[in-house]
Amino acid sequence: MKVGIDKLHFATSHLYVDMAELATARQAEPDKYLIGIGQSKMAVIPPSQDAVTLAANAAAPMLTAADIAAIDLLVVGTESGIDNSKASAIYVAKLLGLDRRVRTIEMKEACYAATAGVQLAQDHVRVHPDKKALVIGSDVARYGLNTPGEPTQGGGAVAMLISADPKVLALGTESSLLSEDVMDFWRPLYHTEALVDGKYSSNIYIDYFQDVFKNYLQTTQTSPEALTALVFHLPYTKMGLKALRSVLPLVGANQQAQWLAHFEHARQLNRQVGNLYTGSLYLSLLSQLLTDPQLQPGNQLGLFSYGSGAEGEFYTGVIQPDCQAGLDQGLPQRLARRRRVSVAEYEALFSHQLQWRADDQSVSYADDPHRFVLTGQKDEQRQYLDRQG
Numbered sequence: 001m002k003v004g005i006d007k008l009h010f011a012t013s014h015l016y017v018d019m020a021e022l023a024t025a026r027q028a029e030p031d032k033y034l035i036g037i038g039q040s041k042m043a044v045i046p047p048s049q050d051a052v053t054l055a056a057n058a059a060a061p062m063l064t065a066a067d068i069a070a071i072d073l074l075v076v077g078t079e080s081g082i083d084n085s086k087a088s089a090i091y092v093a094k095l096l097g098l099d100r101r102v103r104t105i106e107m108k109e110a111c112y113a114a115t116a117g118v119q120l121a122q123d124h125v126r127v128h129p130d131k132k133a134l135v136i137g138s139d140v141a142r143y144g145l146n147t148p149g150e151p152t153q154g155g156g157a158v159a160m161l162i163s164a165d166p167k168v169l170a171l172g173t174e175s176s177l178l179s180e181d182v183m184d185f186w187r188p189l190y191h192t193e194a195l196v197d198g199k200y201s202s203n204i205y206i207d208y209f210q211d212v213f214k215n216y217l218q219t220t221q222t223s224p225e226a227l228t229a230l231v232f233h234l235p236y237t238k239m240g241l242k243a244l245r246s247v248l249p250l251v252g253a254n255q256q257a258q259w260l261a262h263f264e265h266a267r268q269l270n271r272q273v274g275n276l277y278t279g280s281l282y283l284s285l286l287s288q289l290l291t292d293p294q295l296q297p298g299n300q301l302g303l304f305s306y307g308s309g310a311e312g313e314f315y316t317g318v319i320q321p322d323c324q325a326g327l328d329q330g331l332p333q334r335l336a337r338r339r340r341v342s343v344a345e346y347e348a349l350f351s352h353q354l355q356w357r358a359d360d361q362s363v364s365y366a367d368d369p370h371r372f373v374l375t376g377q378k379d380e381q382r383q384y385l386d387r388q389g
């Protein structure tokens, strides 16, 4: 039985900052951000969006009434949680109108958690093939103004419907995992921005990729040539390129050229959004499948998921004949229609998020065109609005 990704959708903010403009404001060469980091635009997440609203905005447009009736598992992977106890998935389930008889859970392991959700969902559907699982990776990536990590911020959510006989990608049952205690990136409970040793985290990322990739090839007796393209977690798109380059010596010149050409499509949409932590690998998958005319049904893709702290996983999937029908076809146009904000406006939005305080607060949301918005906090409870509700 084939099990895998049946539908794949994305949501981010309607605002972005231009990376050349940000570089100039930070006294950096624009090419450092555009080429050295590999980012053209960065999503600016307004105070009216958080991990919950982004997740609901990603999932709602793709779900039919039949999907909603069949979903009995909802996993939200996030490291931008809004509560130390209650799962963001509970809020998301309510906004989406899911049935009460659904297992709702939030998962955390830095940028890796959505992959744990996909694997849990895959196993669940193999046991209950008449059911569907909804997995969402949703985050706001924040490092702080004027920090080295600033050009690698962004945010958004990727929603995946996991089912039997999937339209998009049939997932392999084998994968290679690695998990160890590494202090490359973490966020203590009292911090709103991540603590990171950026260079160290980039090196650990490559070490983990090499380890799980080679281990996968060896333990599954797979030739690297059997993989048409490799898709990466992209905290910034140059990161994936560095990892890809590190394994090029394993294959011949033709395959090297093919992998590099496919990678340009895999990073196309991520270049315009920035980091989105848990959803990043899956936005790259969406980018690969939406923009790469050379890919065909039957092609096998390798996927590398990485979360600092650290955990890595490599697994594969095969493109299905009806792939395009399951994808967020309107995404490139939506990204093109976003409003560019100045660096000053971005800084103001960055600093005016809902505060981690007990008092009632309100958030300006009139300019936010999304269906689900955060309007504020009342009696220590976040207030969400469904404009179609």
Ligand code: COA
Binding pocket: 029, 030, 031, 032, 033, 035, 036, 037, 148, 149, 150, 151, 152, 196, 197, 198, 199, 201, 202, 205, 235, 236, 239, 308
């Ligand atoms: N033209 C082209 N490239 C340029 C350039 C220019 N004018 N100026 C600098 N660069 C290149 C550098 O050579 C470097 O490339 P390399 O990584 O291939 O060597 C790249 O731009 C970045 O420059 P660097 O000086 O290393 O940047 P930085 O010290 O400001 O920090 C990160 C870069 C990624 C470490 C930082 O943004 C960060 O900490 N990000 C968050 C952590 C993260 O995303 N980790 C990834 C694993 S999860």
